[in-house]
Amino acid sequence: MEEEGDPVENISDVDQFHHESPSENGVMLVVNHSNIQPPFSVVLATLLYCAEFVCAAVLCNMYHKSDDDIWMGLTITFMLVPALLTQLALTFIHRDLGRDRPLVLFLHLLLLGPLIRCFEALVVYFKAGKEEEPYVTISRKIKLKKDQGTPMEWEIGHSERKLATHRNAFKRTAVIQAFLGSTPQLTLQLYATIQEKYLLPTRMTLMIICLISVTYGALVCSVLAINIRYDDYKVRLRPAAYLCMILWRGLEIATRVTSLVLFSTALTYWVIPVGLGNLLFFLLLPWVEFWVRRASLPDNVEKNFSKLGTTVVLSLVTFLYACINIFCWSAVQLDLAHRDLIEKKQRWGRLAAYYVGRFLENGALIALWYFYKSDFYEYVCAPLLVAQLLICYSLAVLFMLLFYQFCHPCRRLFRHNVHDCLACVCCCICCRRGGGSEEQGQPHSYSTTATMVLVPLEPPELQPPDLTSQLGERESAIIEDIMEAA
Numbered sequence: 001m002e003e004e005g006d007p008v009e010n011i012s013d014v015d016q017f018h019h020e021s022p023s024e025n026g027v028m029l030v031v032n033h034s035n036i037q038p039p040f041s042v043v044l045a046t047l048l049y050c051a052e053f054v055c056a057a058v059l060c061n062m063y064h065k066s067d068d069d070i071w072m073g074l075t076i077t078f079m080l081v082p083a084l085l086t087q088l089a090l091t092f093i094h095r096d097l098g099r100d101r102p103l104v105l106f107l108h109l110l111l112l113g114p115l116i117r118c119f120e121a122l123v124v125y126f127k128a129g130k131e132e133e134p135y136v137t138i139s140r141k142i143k144l145k146k147d148q149g150t151p152m153e154w155e156i157g158h159s160e161r162k163l164a165t166h167r168n169a170f171k172r173t174a175v176i177q178a179f180l181g182s183t184p185q186l187t188l189q190l191y192a193t194i195q196e197k198y199l200l201p202t203r204m205t206l207m208i209i210c211l212i213s214v215t216y217g218a219l220v221c222s223v224l225a226i227n228i229r230y231d232d233y234k235v236r237l238r239p240a241a242y243l244c245m246i247l248w249r250g251l252e253i254a255t256r257v258t259s260l261v262l263f264s265t266a267l268t269y270w271v272i273p274v275g276l277g278n279l280l281f282f283l284l285l286p287w288v289e290f291w292v293r294r295a296s297l298p299d300n301v302e303k304n305f306s307k308l309g310t311t312v313v314l315s316l317v318t319f320l321y322a323c324i325n326i327f328c329w330s331a332v333q334l335d336l337a338h339r340d341l342i343e344k345k346q347r348w349g350r351l352a353a354y355y356v357g358r359f360l361e362n363g364a365l366i367a368l369w370y371f372y373k374s375d376f377y378e379y380v381c382a383p384l385l386v387a388q389l390l391i392c393y394s395l396a397v398l399f400m401l402l403f404y405q406f407c408h409p410c411r412r413l414f415r416h417n418v419h420d421c422l423a424c425v426c427c428c429i430c431c432r433r434g435g436g437s438e439e440q441g442q443p444h445s446y447s448t449t450a451t452m453v454l455v456p457l458e459p460p461e462l463q464p465p466d467l468t469s470q471l472g473e474r475e476s477a478i479i480e481d482i483m484e485a486a
Contacts, residue, residue, distance in 0.1 A: 039122065042117070045114065045216075046117075048177070049083075049086065049114045050114070051209050052177070052213055056076075056079040062200065078184045080111075081181065082176055082180045082181025083111045083181070084111070086113065087111060089176055114170070124166070128157075137156045142232055144409070144410065174220050175217045175220055175324070177217065178213050178214040183210070187260060190258070191265065194261065214253055215246060215249050215253060219246060221330060222331045223237065224331075226408075226409065228332070229332075235409045240406075240407050241408070244402050244407050245403055248396050248400045251395050252393065254392065255392045255393040255396065256358070256393075257327065259362045262366065263369050266369045267369075279326060283322040286318050297336070314341070317341060355400075359393060359397070
């Protein structure tokens with residue numbers, strides 16, 4: 001939350017405090033203008049963009065020499081479309097159309113926008129701290145430490161503000177590049193490798209770069225979802241959290257892409273309705289919810305937009321949202337009536353439904369491939385490959401549960417954590433199977449480490465979750481009898 005100017009969503013890169021002073025209302029004022037973290041995310045996104053673009057261009061040249069016109073045309077499409085959208089996103093976020101910057105706009109026309117933006121961010125970083133500058137806005141956040149939250153204010157200077165703008169812009173372009181370019185490119189090149197029955201070194205390099213890019217894009221989605229959902233808190237992820245998310249996202253995307261490609265090699269034309277069905281479902285879902293709520297379009301998506309312009313922007317956002325959910329969990333739910341377009345309430349039921357449905361769909365695709373596979377796989381142990389894919393997706397779900405249970409930066413704000421949900425399910429199953437016999441012993445003791453709702457300055461006492469409220473009358477009576485017998 002800011003007092004003035006454009007929102008600065010990510011100021012967590014300023015970590016080392018030089019001066020802290022409590023104010024009269026108990027808010028800690030932090031003053032720091034010199035110790036700014038390098039813009040690693042900007043450099044990484046630029047390197048991935050350039051590496052993928054150059055490698056795809058080299059591969060297109062090889063396809064042209066070998067007269068593979070279909071592979072060349074599709075590779076060019078998945079190379080140019082996300083590059084053009086990246087230029088438009090950077091221009092829109094930095095509002096360059098209304099400014100006199102002809103060189104920057106010209107470089108964007110040459111698809112070199114990320115390079116000049118990265119150069120600008122590096123110049124701002126190396127110039128920061130050399131001379132004192134006044135702050136331009138104040139950011140208020142709640143800093144979580146153990147079981148307490150301390151309201152704090154950060155004075156944001158010009159350098160911090162500019163770098164935050166660059167970081168936020170490149171995070172969004174990384175998502176666009178990942179799911180509108182890298183993911184379809186990875187799927188295409190893997191399919192071409194299987195169909196042509198040989199592996200080109202350039203193609204292999206492009207697939208590795210695409211997998212890194214899409215994993216990074218999914219990682220950015222998860223971090224952005226946390227920052228948006230817990231906007232009032234200063235969020236800082238630890239290395240263990242990043243490791244869990246990388247393993248979770250990498251396994252999830254690799255398994256999904258492999259399942260689609262294997263299915264397409266066995267039933268080529270049936271993959272089209274599968275892909276279109278997924279796309280239409282996730283594309284129409286936010287609009288159906290918007291229509292059911294009888295809501296109206298937000299007025300402040302962009303000040304200069306008409307109703308038509310707002311509708312076009314929302315359509316592009318929902319299209320990106322659908323493309324993300326085809327390959328992995330988007331980590332956010334769209335709310336087209338909200339000014340931020342994101343629903344801040346965590347829907348655990350939808351998360352569980354997505355992964356259960358995706359696991360069943362992947363299993364069905366792999367099973368169909370197993371029964372209709374071609375002779376190309378006669379030297380491949382098909383049952384072992386099926387088992388490996390299912391185990392990899394199960395491991396992805398396991399790392400996701402570990403992240404939410406132990407590594408989520410705001411897990412202390414959860415009313416119920418993963419352990420409580422699993423314990424509640426096990427309790428229901430045991431009660432229904434045992435029929436209420438006292439030989440079952442004592443009920444489970446539930447961890448209440450992350451079940452509190454944190455209130456700033458005066459945190460309440462930890463209370464165990466009332467799991468009996470989730471049970472029926474019969475199960476509640478059974479648990480009460482067991483407690484009295486104990």
